[in-house]
Amino acid sequence: MPKLELVPGTLILLVLRVLEAGPLHGYAIAQRIGQLSQDALQVEEGSLYPALQKMLMKGWVEAEWGLSETKRRVRSYSLTAAGRKQLAIERAGYDDVTRAIQSVLKLA
Amino acid sequence: MPKLELVPGTLILLVLRVLEAGPLHGYAIAQRIGQLSQDALQVEEGSLYPALQKMLMKGWVEAEWGLSETKRRVRSYSLTAAGRKQLAIERAGYDDVTRAIQSVLKLA
DNA sequence: GCCTACGTATAGACTACCTATGCCTTCCTG
DNA sequence: CAGGAAGGCATAGGTAGTCTATACGTAGGC
Numbered sequence: 001m002p003k004l005e006l007v008p009g010t011l012i013l014l015v016l017r018v019l020e021a022g023p024l025h026g027y028a029i030a031q032r033i034g035q036l037s038q039d040a041l042q043v044e045e046g047s048l049y050p051a052l053q054k055m056l057m058k059g060w061v062e063a064e065w066g067l068s069e070t071k072r073r074v075r076s077y078s079l080t081a082a083g084r085k086q087l088a089i090e091r092a093g094y095d096d097v098t099r100a101i102q103s104v105l106k107l108a
Numbered sequence: 109m110p111k112l113e114l115v116p117g118t119l120i121l122l123v124l125r126v127l128e129a130g131p132l133h134g135y136a137i138a139q140r141i142g143q144l145s146q147d148a149l150q151v152e153e154g155s156l157y158p159a160l161q162k163m164l165m166k167g168w169v170e171a172e173w174g175l176s177e178t179k180r181r182v183r184s185y186s187l188t189a190a191g192r193k194q195l196a197i198e199r200a201g202y203d204d205v206t207r208a209i210q211s212v213l214k215l216a
Numbered sequence: 217g218c219c220t221a222c223g224t225a226t227a228g229a230c231t232a233c234c235t236a237t238g239c240c241t242t243c244c245t246g
Numbered sequence: 247c248a249g250g251a252a253g254g255c256a257t258a259g260g261t262a263g264t265c266t267a268t269a270c271g272t273a274g275g276c
Binding site: 006007008010018038098104 | 114115116117118121122125126128129141144145146148149199202204205206207208209211212213215216
């Protein structure tokens, strides 16, 4: 209960964003998001893997099997051109919504 | 399709927030949120009324039947003390999450 | 007389998340 | 060397919260 829940709809955005900096395997994606948010955001595996499946089907990422530095079998995900495009869309949408919400919240 | 979807989880927060400024009836709540956000946010009736029911059950708002300025039968909602407390909680939670998300998004 | 805006409310579908579970490997520690 | 923790991938099932569609009703303008 210490960690924050994700705001529904932002998971894909966050994953696309961390992949923009370079390919990562699933487990590392979750860790990276946690780390960047000072552990405020926790990505559950039961949320992450289905999301990655969806992103694969949409063509936003591509996957490749390989080995991690710790010699374990890992599936590495990398952003495609379509993924970059989608990232821009989701980011703009997120900005719009948060701006709109702020304008309500800061009501005098 | 022009208007933005709500981010799930923020509806209660927005309703509590506009009620903080004074009692309103349901229809007016939706209008107020739309207006404050320059019509970016659209609160659907099928979302709003169930949310208000929940807020009633939780004791965050109380309702009273009355008449609108246009002489129609309206149900006016006002914030309770518990509602004010909940507003503070949700607001803080929202701030924390958006801050965390921003810290991921602004990744170099 | 009809349409639009105003107004409340529920049922059903859908989306997207979480929990729980399963399975496997590597590494550390007792 | 046995066991557990941490590293890994993945699915099934439940749930929460939204949207769509529908229902019902009134006031006012054309």
